Amino acid sequence: MLFINTRPSERAASLTQALQAAQIDVLEVPLLELVKQPFSNELHGLYQQIQDAQVIVVVSPTAVNIGMEYLSQANLSLSDLKHIQWIAVGQATATCLKKYGIESHVPEVETSEGMLNLPILTALNAGACIAFWRGEGGRLFMMDHLKQLNMRVLNLVLYHRQCPMQASTVIDHHFESLNELSSFSVLITSEASWLNWLSMMKKYPQLIEKAYYLVLGSRLSAIVAAAMQPYKALGWTEIHDLQPETILQQLANVQGMS
Known part of the structure; x- marks a missing residue:
């Protein structure tokens, strides 16, 4: 077939x-196809808050690479984020993070639901800050769910998606x-x-x-x-x-x- x-x-x-x-x-x-968003004032402002996060959720290898590029543009380094836990949506994203020396939590089911079931998220208390490195339109279900649990969500839209x-x-x-x-x-x-x-x-x-x-x-x-x-x-x-x-x-x- x-x-x-x-x-x-x-x-x-x-x-x-x-x-x-x-x-x-x-x-x-x-x-x-994934097209990089420009590094806007809005993104710069969100990066200035990212050290408040307990967890960064990264949804794709593209999000890893753009996220790291923009981290540097925001005058931050990975050493500024050493207290933060990372979640990768799947093994490809985890492998990409590992190239930057980052170990991440990966769900058994590579979906929003799978990530929401990770102990690193279920153990967080209300008011915890979770940052998303994502594409436009992606993971809205997951972010909405976390907001309903009174989590603070930093929404870093790094690229948009279009049909090639x-x-x-x-x-x-x-x-x-x-x-x-x-x-x-x-x-x-x-x-x-x-x-x-x-x-x-x-x-x-x-x-x-x-x-x-x-x-x-x-x-x-x-x-x-x-x-x-x-x-x-x-x-x-x-x-x-x-x-x-x-x-x-x-x-x-x-x-x-x-």
Whole structure:
């Protein structure tokens, strides 16, 4: 079964290579690209408060790299943050933090819900300060939940996300071959990428029903399930991380069902 890897271009390669090594055909259709926000007065002001934080939540390798760049622009260093605990959304982000000498807490399920269940967060008292290094539109559920627990949230929006123009070009170019397939698999890792996929599929609604979706996390799985009700979709399955072995196991399960 063909696998459509929808990860941003800079994050897609390792998964694509691992699947291809296992004789899986892969088509890369990046549904998100990450564009750095300028270092504004607002961001500078938030960085001046970051030493108040007990925890910094970092949502992507991109957030790590931009966050460190802007830390320097704010005339701060990692030594100023040595009292702070770090949370990484997943292993790729944790690996990126480690390059800066930072050990981080990583949830078993690489989602907002997974991070909220980490003991480092559940042990915090009301009034604790938590900083987010994130992209525009991301992790709103998590921040809202923490605010409801009377936590102080520092919201550092370091980049925005958009659908790359190349995504539609790739689908247009491969439409005939995709339409000839009885089925294929699509990776969905965020609500933003899911909405971008649906937007592209307005042009090719028949492809929606040829796809089997691998969806990251329970909340996103519920969103996909609700959106699929009008369609005779092949189905979807919930995954809890983006490790190649997890993807390969799920693809083997899908092949077994077909």
